[in-house]
Amino acid sequence: MIGLLELLLIVLIILLVFGTSRLSRAAETTKAAIRVGKRRFWVTNPVTGEKELTLMTAEKELALGQRNDAEVRQKWGLYEDSRLRQYVQEIGLRVARASEQAKLSWHFSIVDDSAVNAFAAPGGYIYITRGLLAYLGTEAELAGVLAHEVGHVNARHMAKRYTREHGAQAGLWLVRVFWPAARTLSGWADKGLDMLFLRYGRDAELEADRLALGYMAKCGWDPAGLPDALTTLGRLGDAHGENNIPWLSTHPSSPDRVAALENLITRLKTQQTDTGRDSYRHYIEGLSFGAGPSSRIGFYVVRDGDSWEAITKDVGHGKADPRILAILNGYPTAKQPRAGEEIKVVLTTSTMVQ
Numbered sequence: 143m144i145g146l147l148e149l150l151l152i153v154l155i156i157l158l159v160f161g162t163s164r165l166s167r168a169a170e171t172t173k174a175a176i177r178v179g180k181r182r183f184w185v186t187n188p189v190t191g192e193k194e195l196t197l198m199t200a201e202k203e204l205a206l207g208q209r210n211d212a213e214v215r216q217k218w219g220l221y222e223d224s225r226l227r228q229y230v231q232e233i234g235l236r237v238a239r240a241s242e243q244a245k246l247s248w249h250f251s252i253v254d255d256s257a258v259n260a261f262a263a264p265g266g267y268i269y270i271t272r273g274l275l276a277y278l279g280t281e282a283e284l285a286g287v288l289a290h291e292v293g294h295v296n297a298r299h300m301a302k303r304y305t306r307e308h309g310a311q312a313g314l315w316l317v318r319v320f321w322p323a324a325r326t327l328s329g330w331a332d333k334g335l336d337m338l339f340l341r342y343g344r345d346a347e348l349e350a351d352r353l354a355l356g357y358m359a360k361c362g363w364d365p366a367g368l369p370d371a372l373t374t375l376g377r378l379g380d381a382h383g384e385n386n387i388p389w390l391s392t393h394p395s396s397p398d399r400v401a402a403l404e405n406l407i408t409r410l411k412t413q414q415t416d417t418g419r420d421s422y423r424h425y426i427e428g429l430s431f432g433a434g435p436s437s438r439i440g441f442y443v444v445r446d447g448d449s450w451e452a453i454t455k456d457v458g459h460g461k462a463d464p465r466i467l468a469i470l471n472g473y474p475t476a477k478q479p480r481a482g483e484e485i486k487v488v489l490t491t492s493t494m495v496q
């Protein structure tokens with residue numbers, strides 16, 4: 143017979159042999175989980191180089207980006223002009239490769255929408271509408287708008303917002319568990335495409351602007367392209383009302399940002415002044431304008447005594463707004479065009495050379 147003491151001794155030996163190995167296995171598993179968690183949720187911000195907690199992991203970012211991309215294509219469709227598409231992609235990639243995340247798989251697409259807008263989805267998907275392309279005057283302006291969006295991605299603005307909102311949601315969930323009266327509070331809804339059109343806030347916008355200037359200067363484009371594009375958008379807001387210009391409804395007022403940018407540009411002391419005006423105009427010739435394919439962007443040489451109003455009547459059969467014609471050409475609405483200058487005009491089907 144085994145005595146009580148021996149029995150205890152055997153139990154102790156079994157515990158020591160099997161128990162501790164199991165315990166150490168559990169500890170290993172926990173450690174591994176912490177290591178993976180640290181890698182996934184504790185990420186380095188490419189812009190600041192600082193570690194930050196995120197609920198939008200790289201996998202989540204890519205999955206959301208792919209889903210948003212499919213939704214954008216389905217909702218608006220992409221603008222099918224392969225020459226212009228390649229050009230926008232090429233400019234976008236040049237900017238992105240000069241940025242902190244040169245190796246990310248970036249995508250640049252033209253949305254077939256007359257609304258004036260540009261936006262980014264997680265994972266490096268950047269969009270510009272054909273409506274905004276029409277109003278830009280140079281390659282440097284295009285590079286500026288795309289660089290601003292690349293800046294948002296690199297500074298992880300959407301990921302930060304997602305983390306804040308999901309973190310708050312988790313907090314709200316806990317509150318609801320312990321405080322039933324709070325259950326009627328609205329919960330996190332899957333925002334879908336709406337999440338692409340949220341305001342990031344003034345600081346984030348200024349950060350994206352500042353980053354954009356750096357990318358542009360590195361590539362050799364005139365950084366003034368960005369404030370120039372913002373000035374045009376501000377004029378459009380004045381003519382149409384800010385709420386009718388989607389870009390303006392998600393971005394702080396333009397004069398404010400233009401002033402901040404001009405200040406930064408003087409400090410950049412860049413020698414680069416390449417605006418790429420001619421190549422940009424070459425690519426947007428024939429671009430659909432407004433609601434349908436019956437109006438397209440063309441060019442016209444201003445004659446002595448021409449006014450925006452007269453040109454609108456002669457070339458566009460009075461269908462366009464003279465103020466819009468001025469803004470399309472980077473002019474304040476009160477200033478008339480210079481004789482001899484080749485300006486952008488909106489050609490309607492009847493005025494187009496077949």
Ligand SMILES: [Zn+2]
Nearest residue numbers: 294347350393
């Ligand atoms: Zn922005």
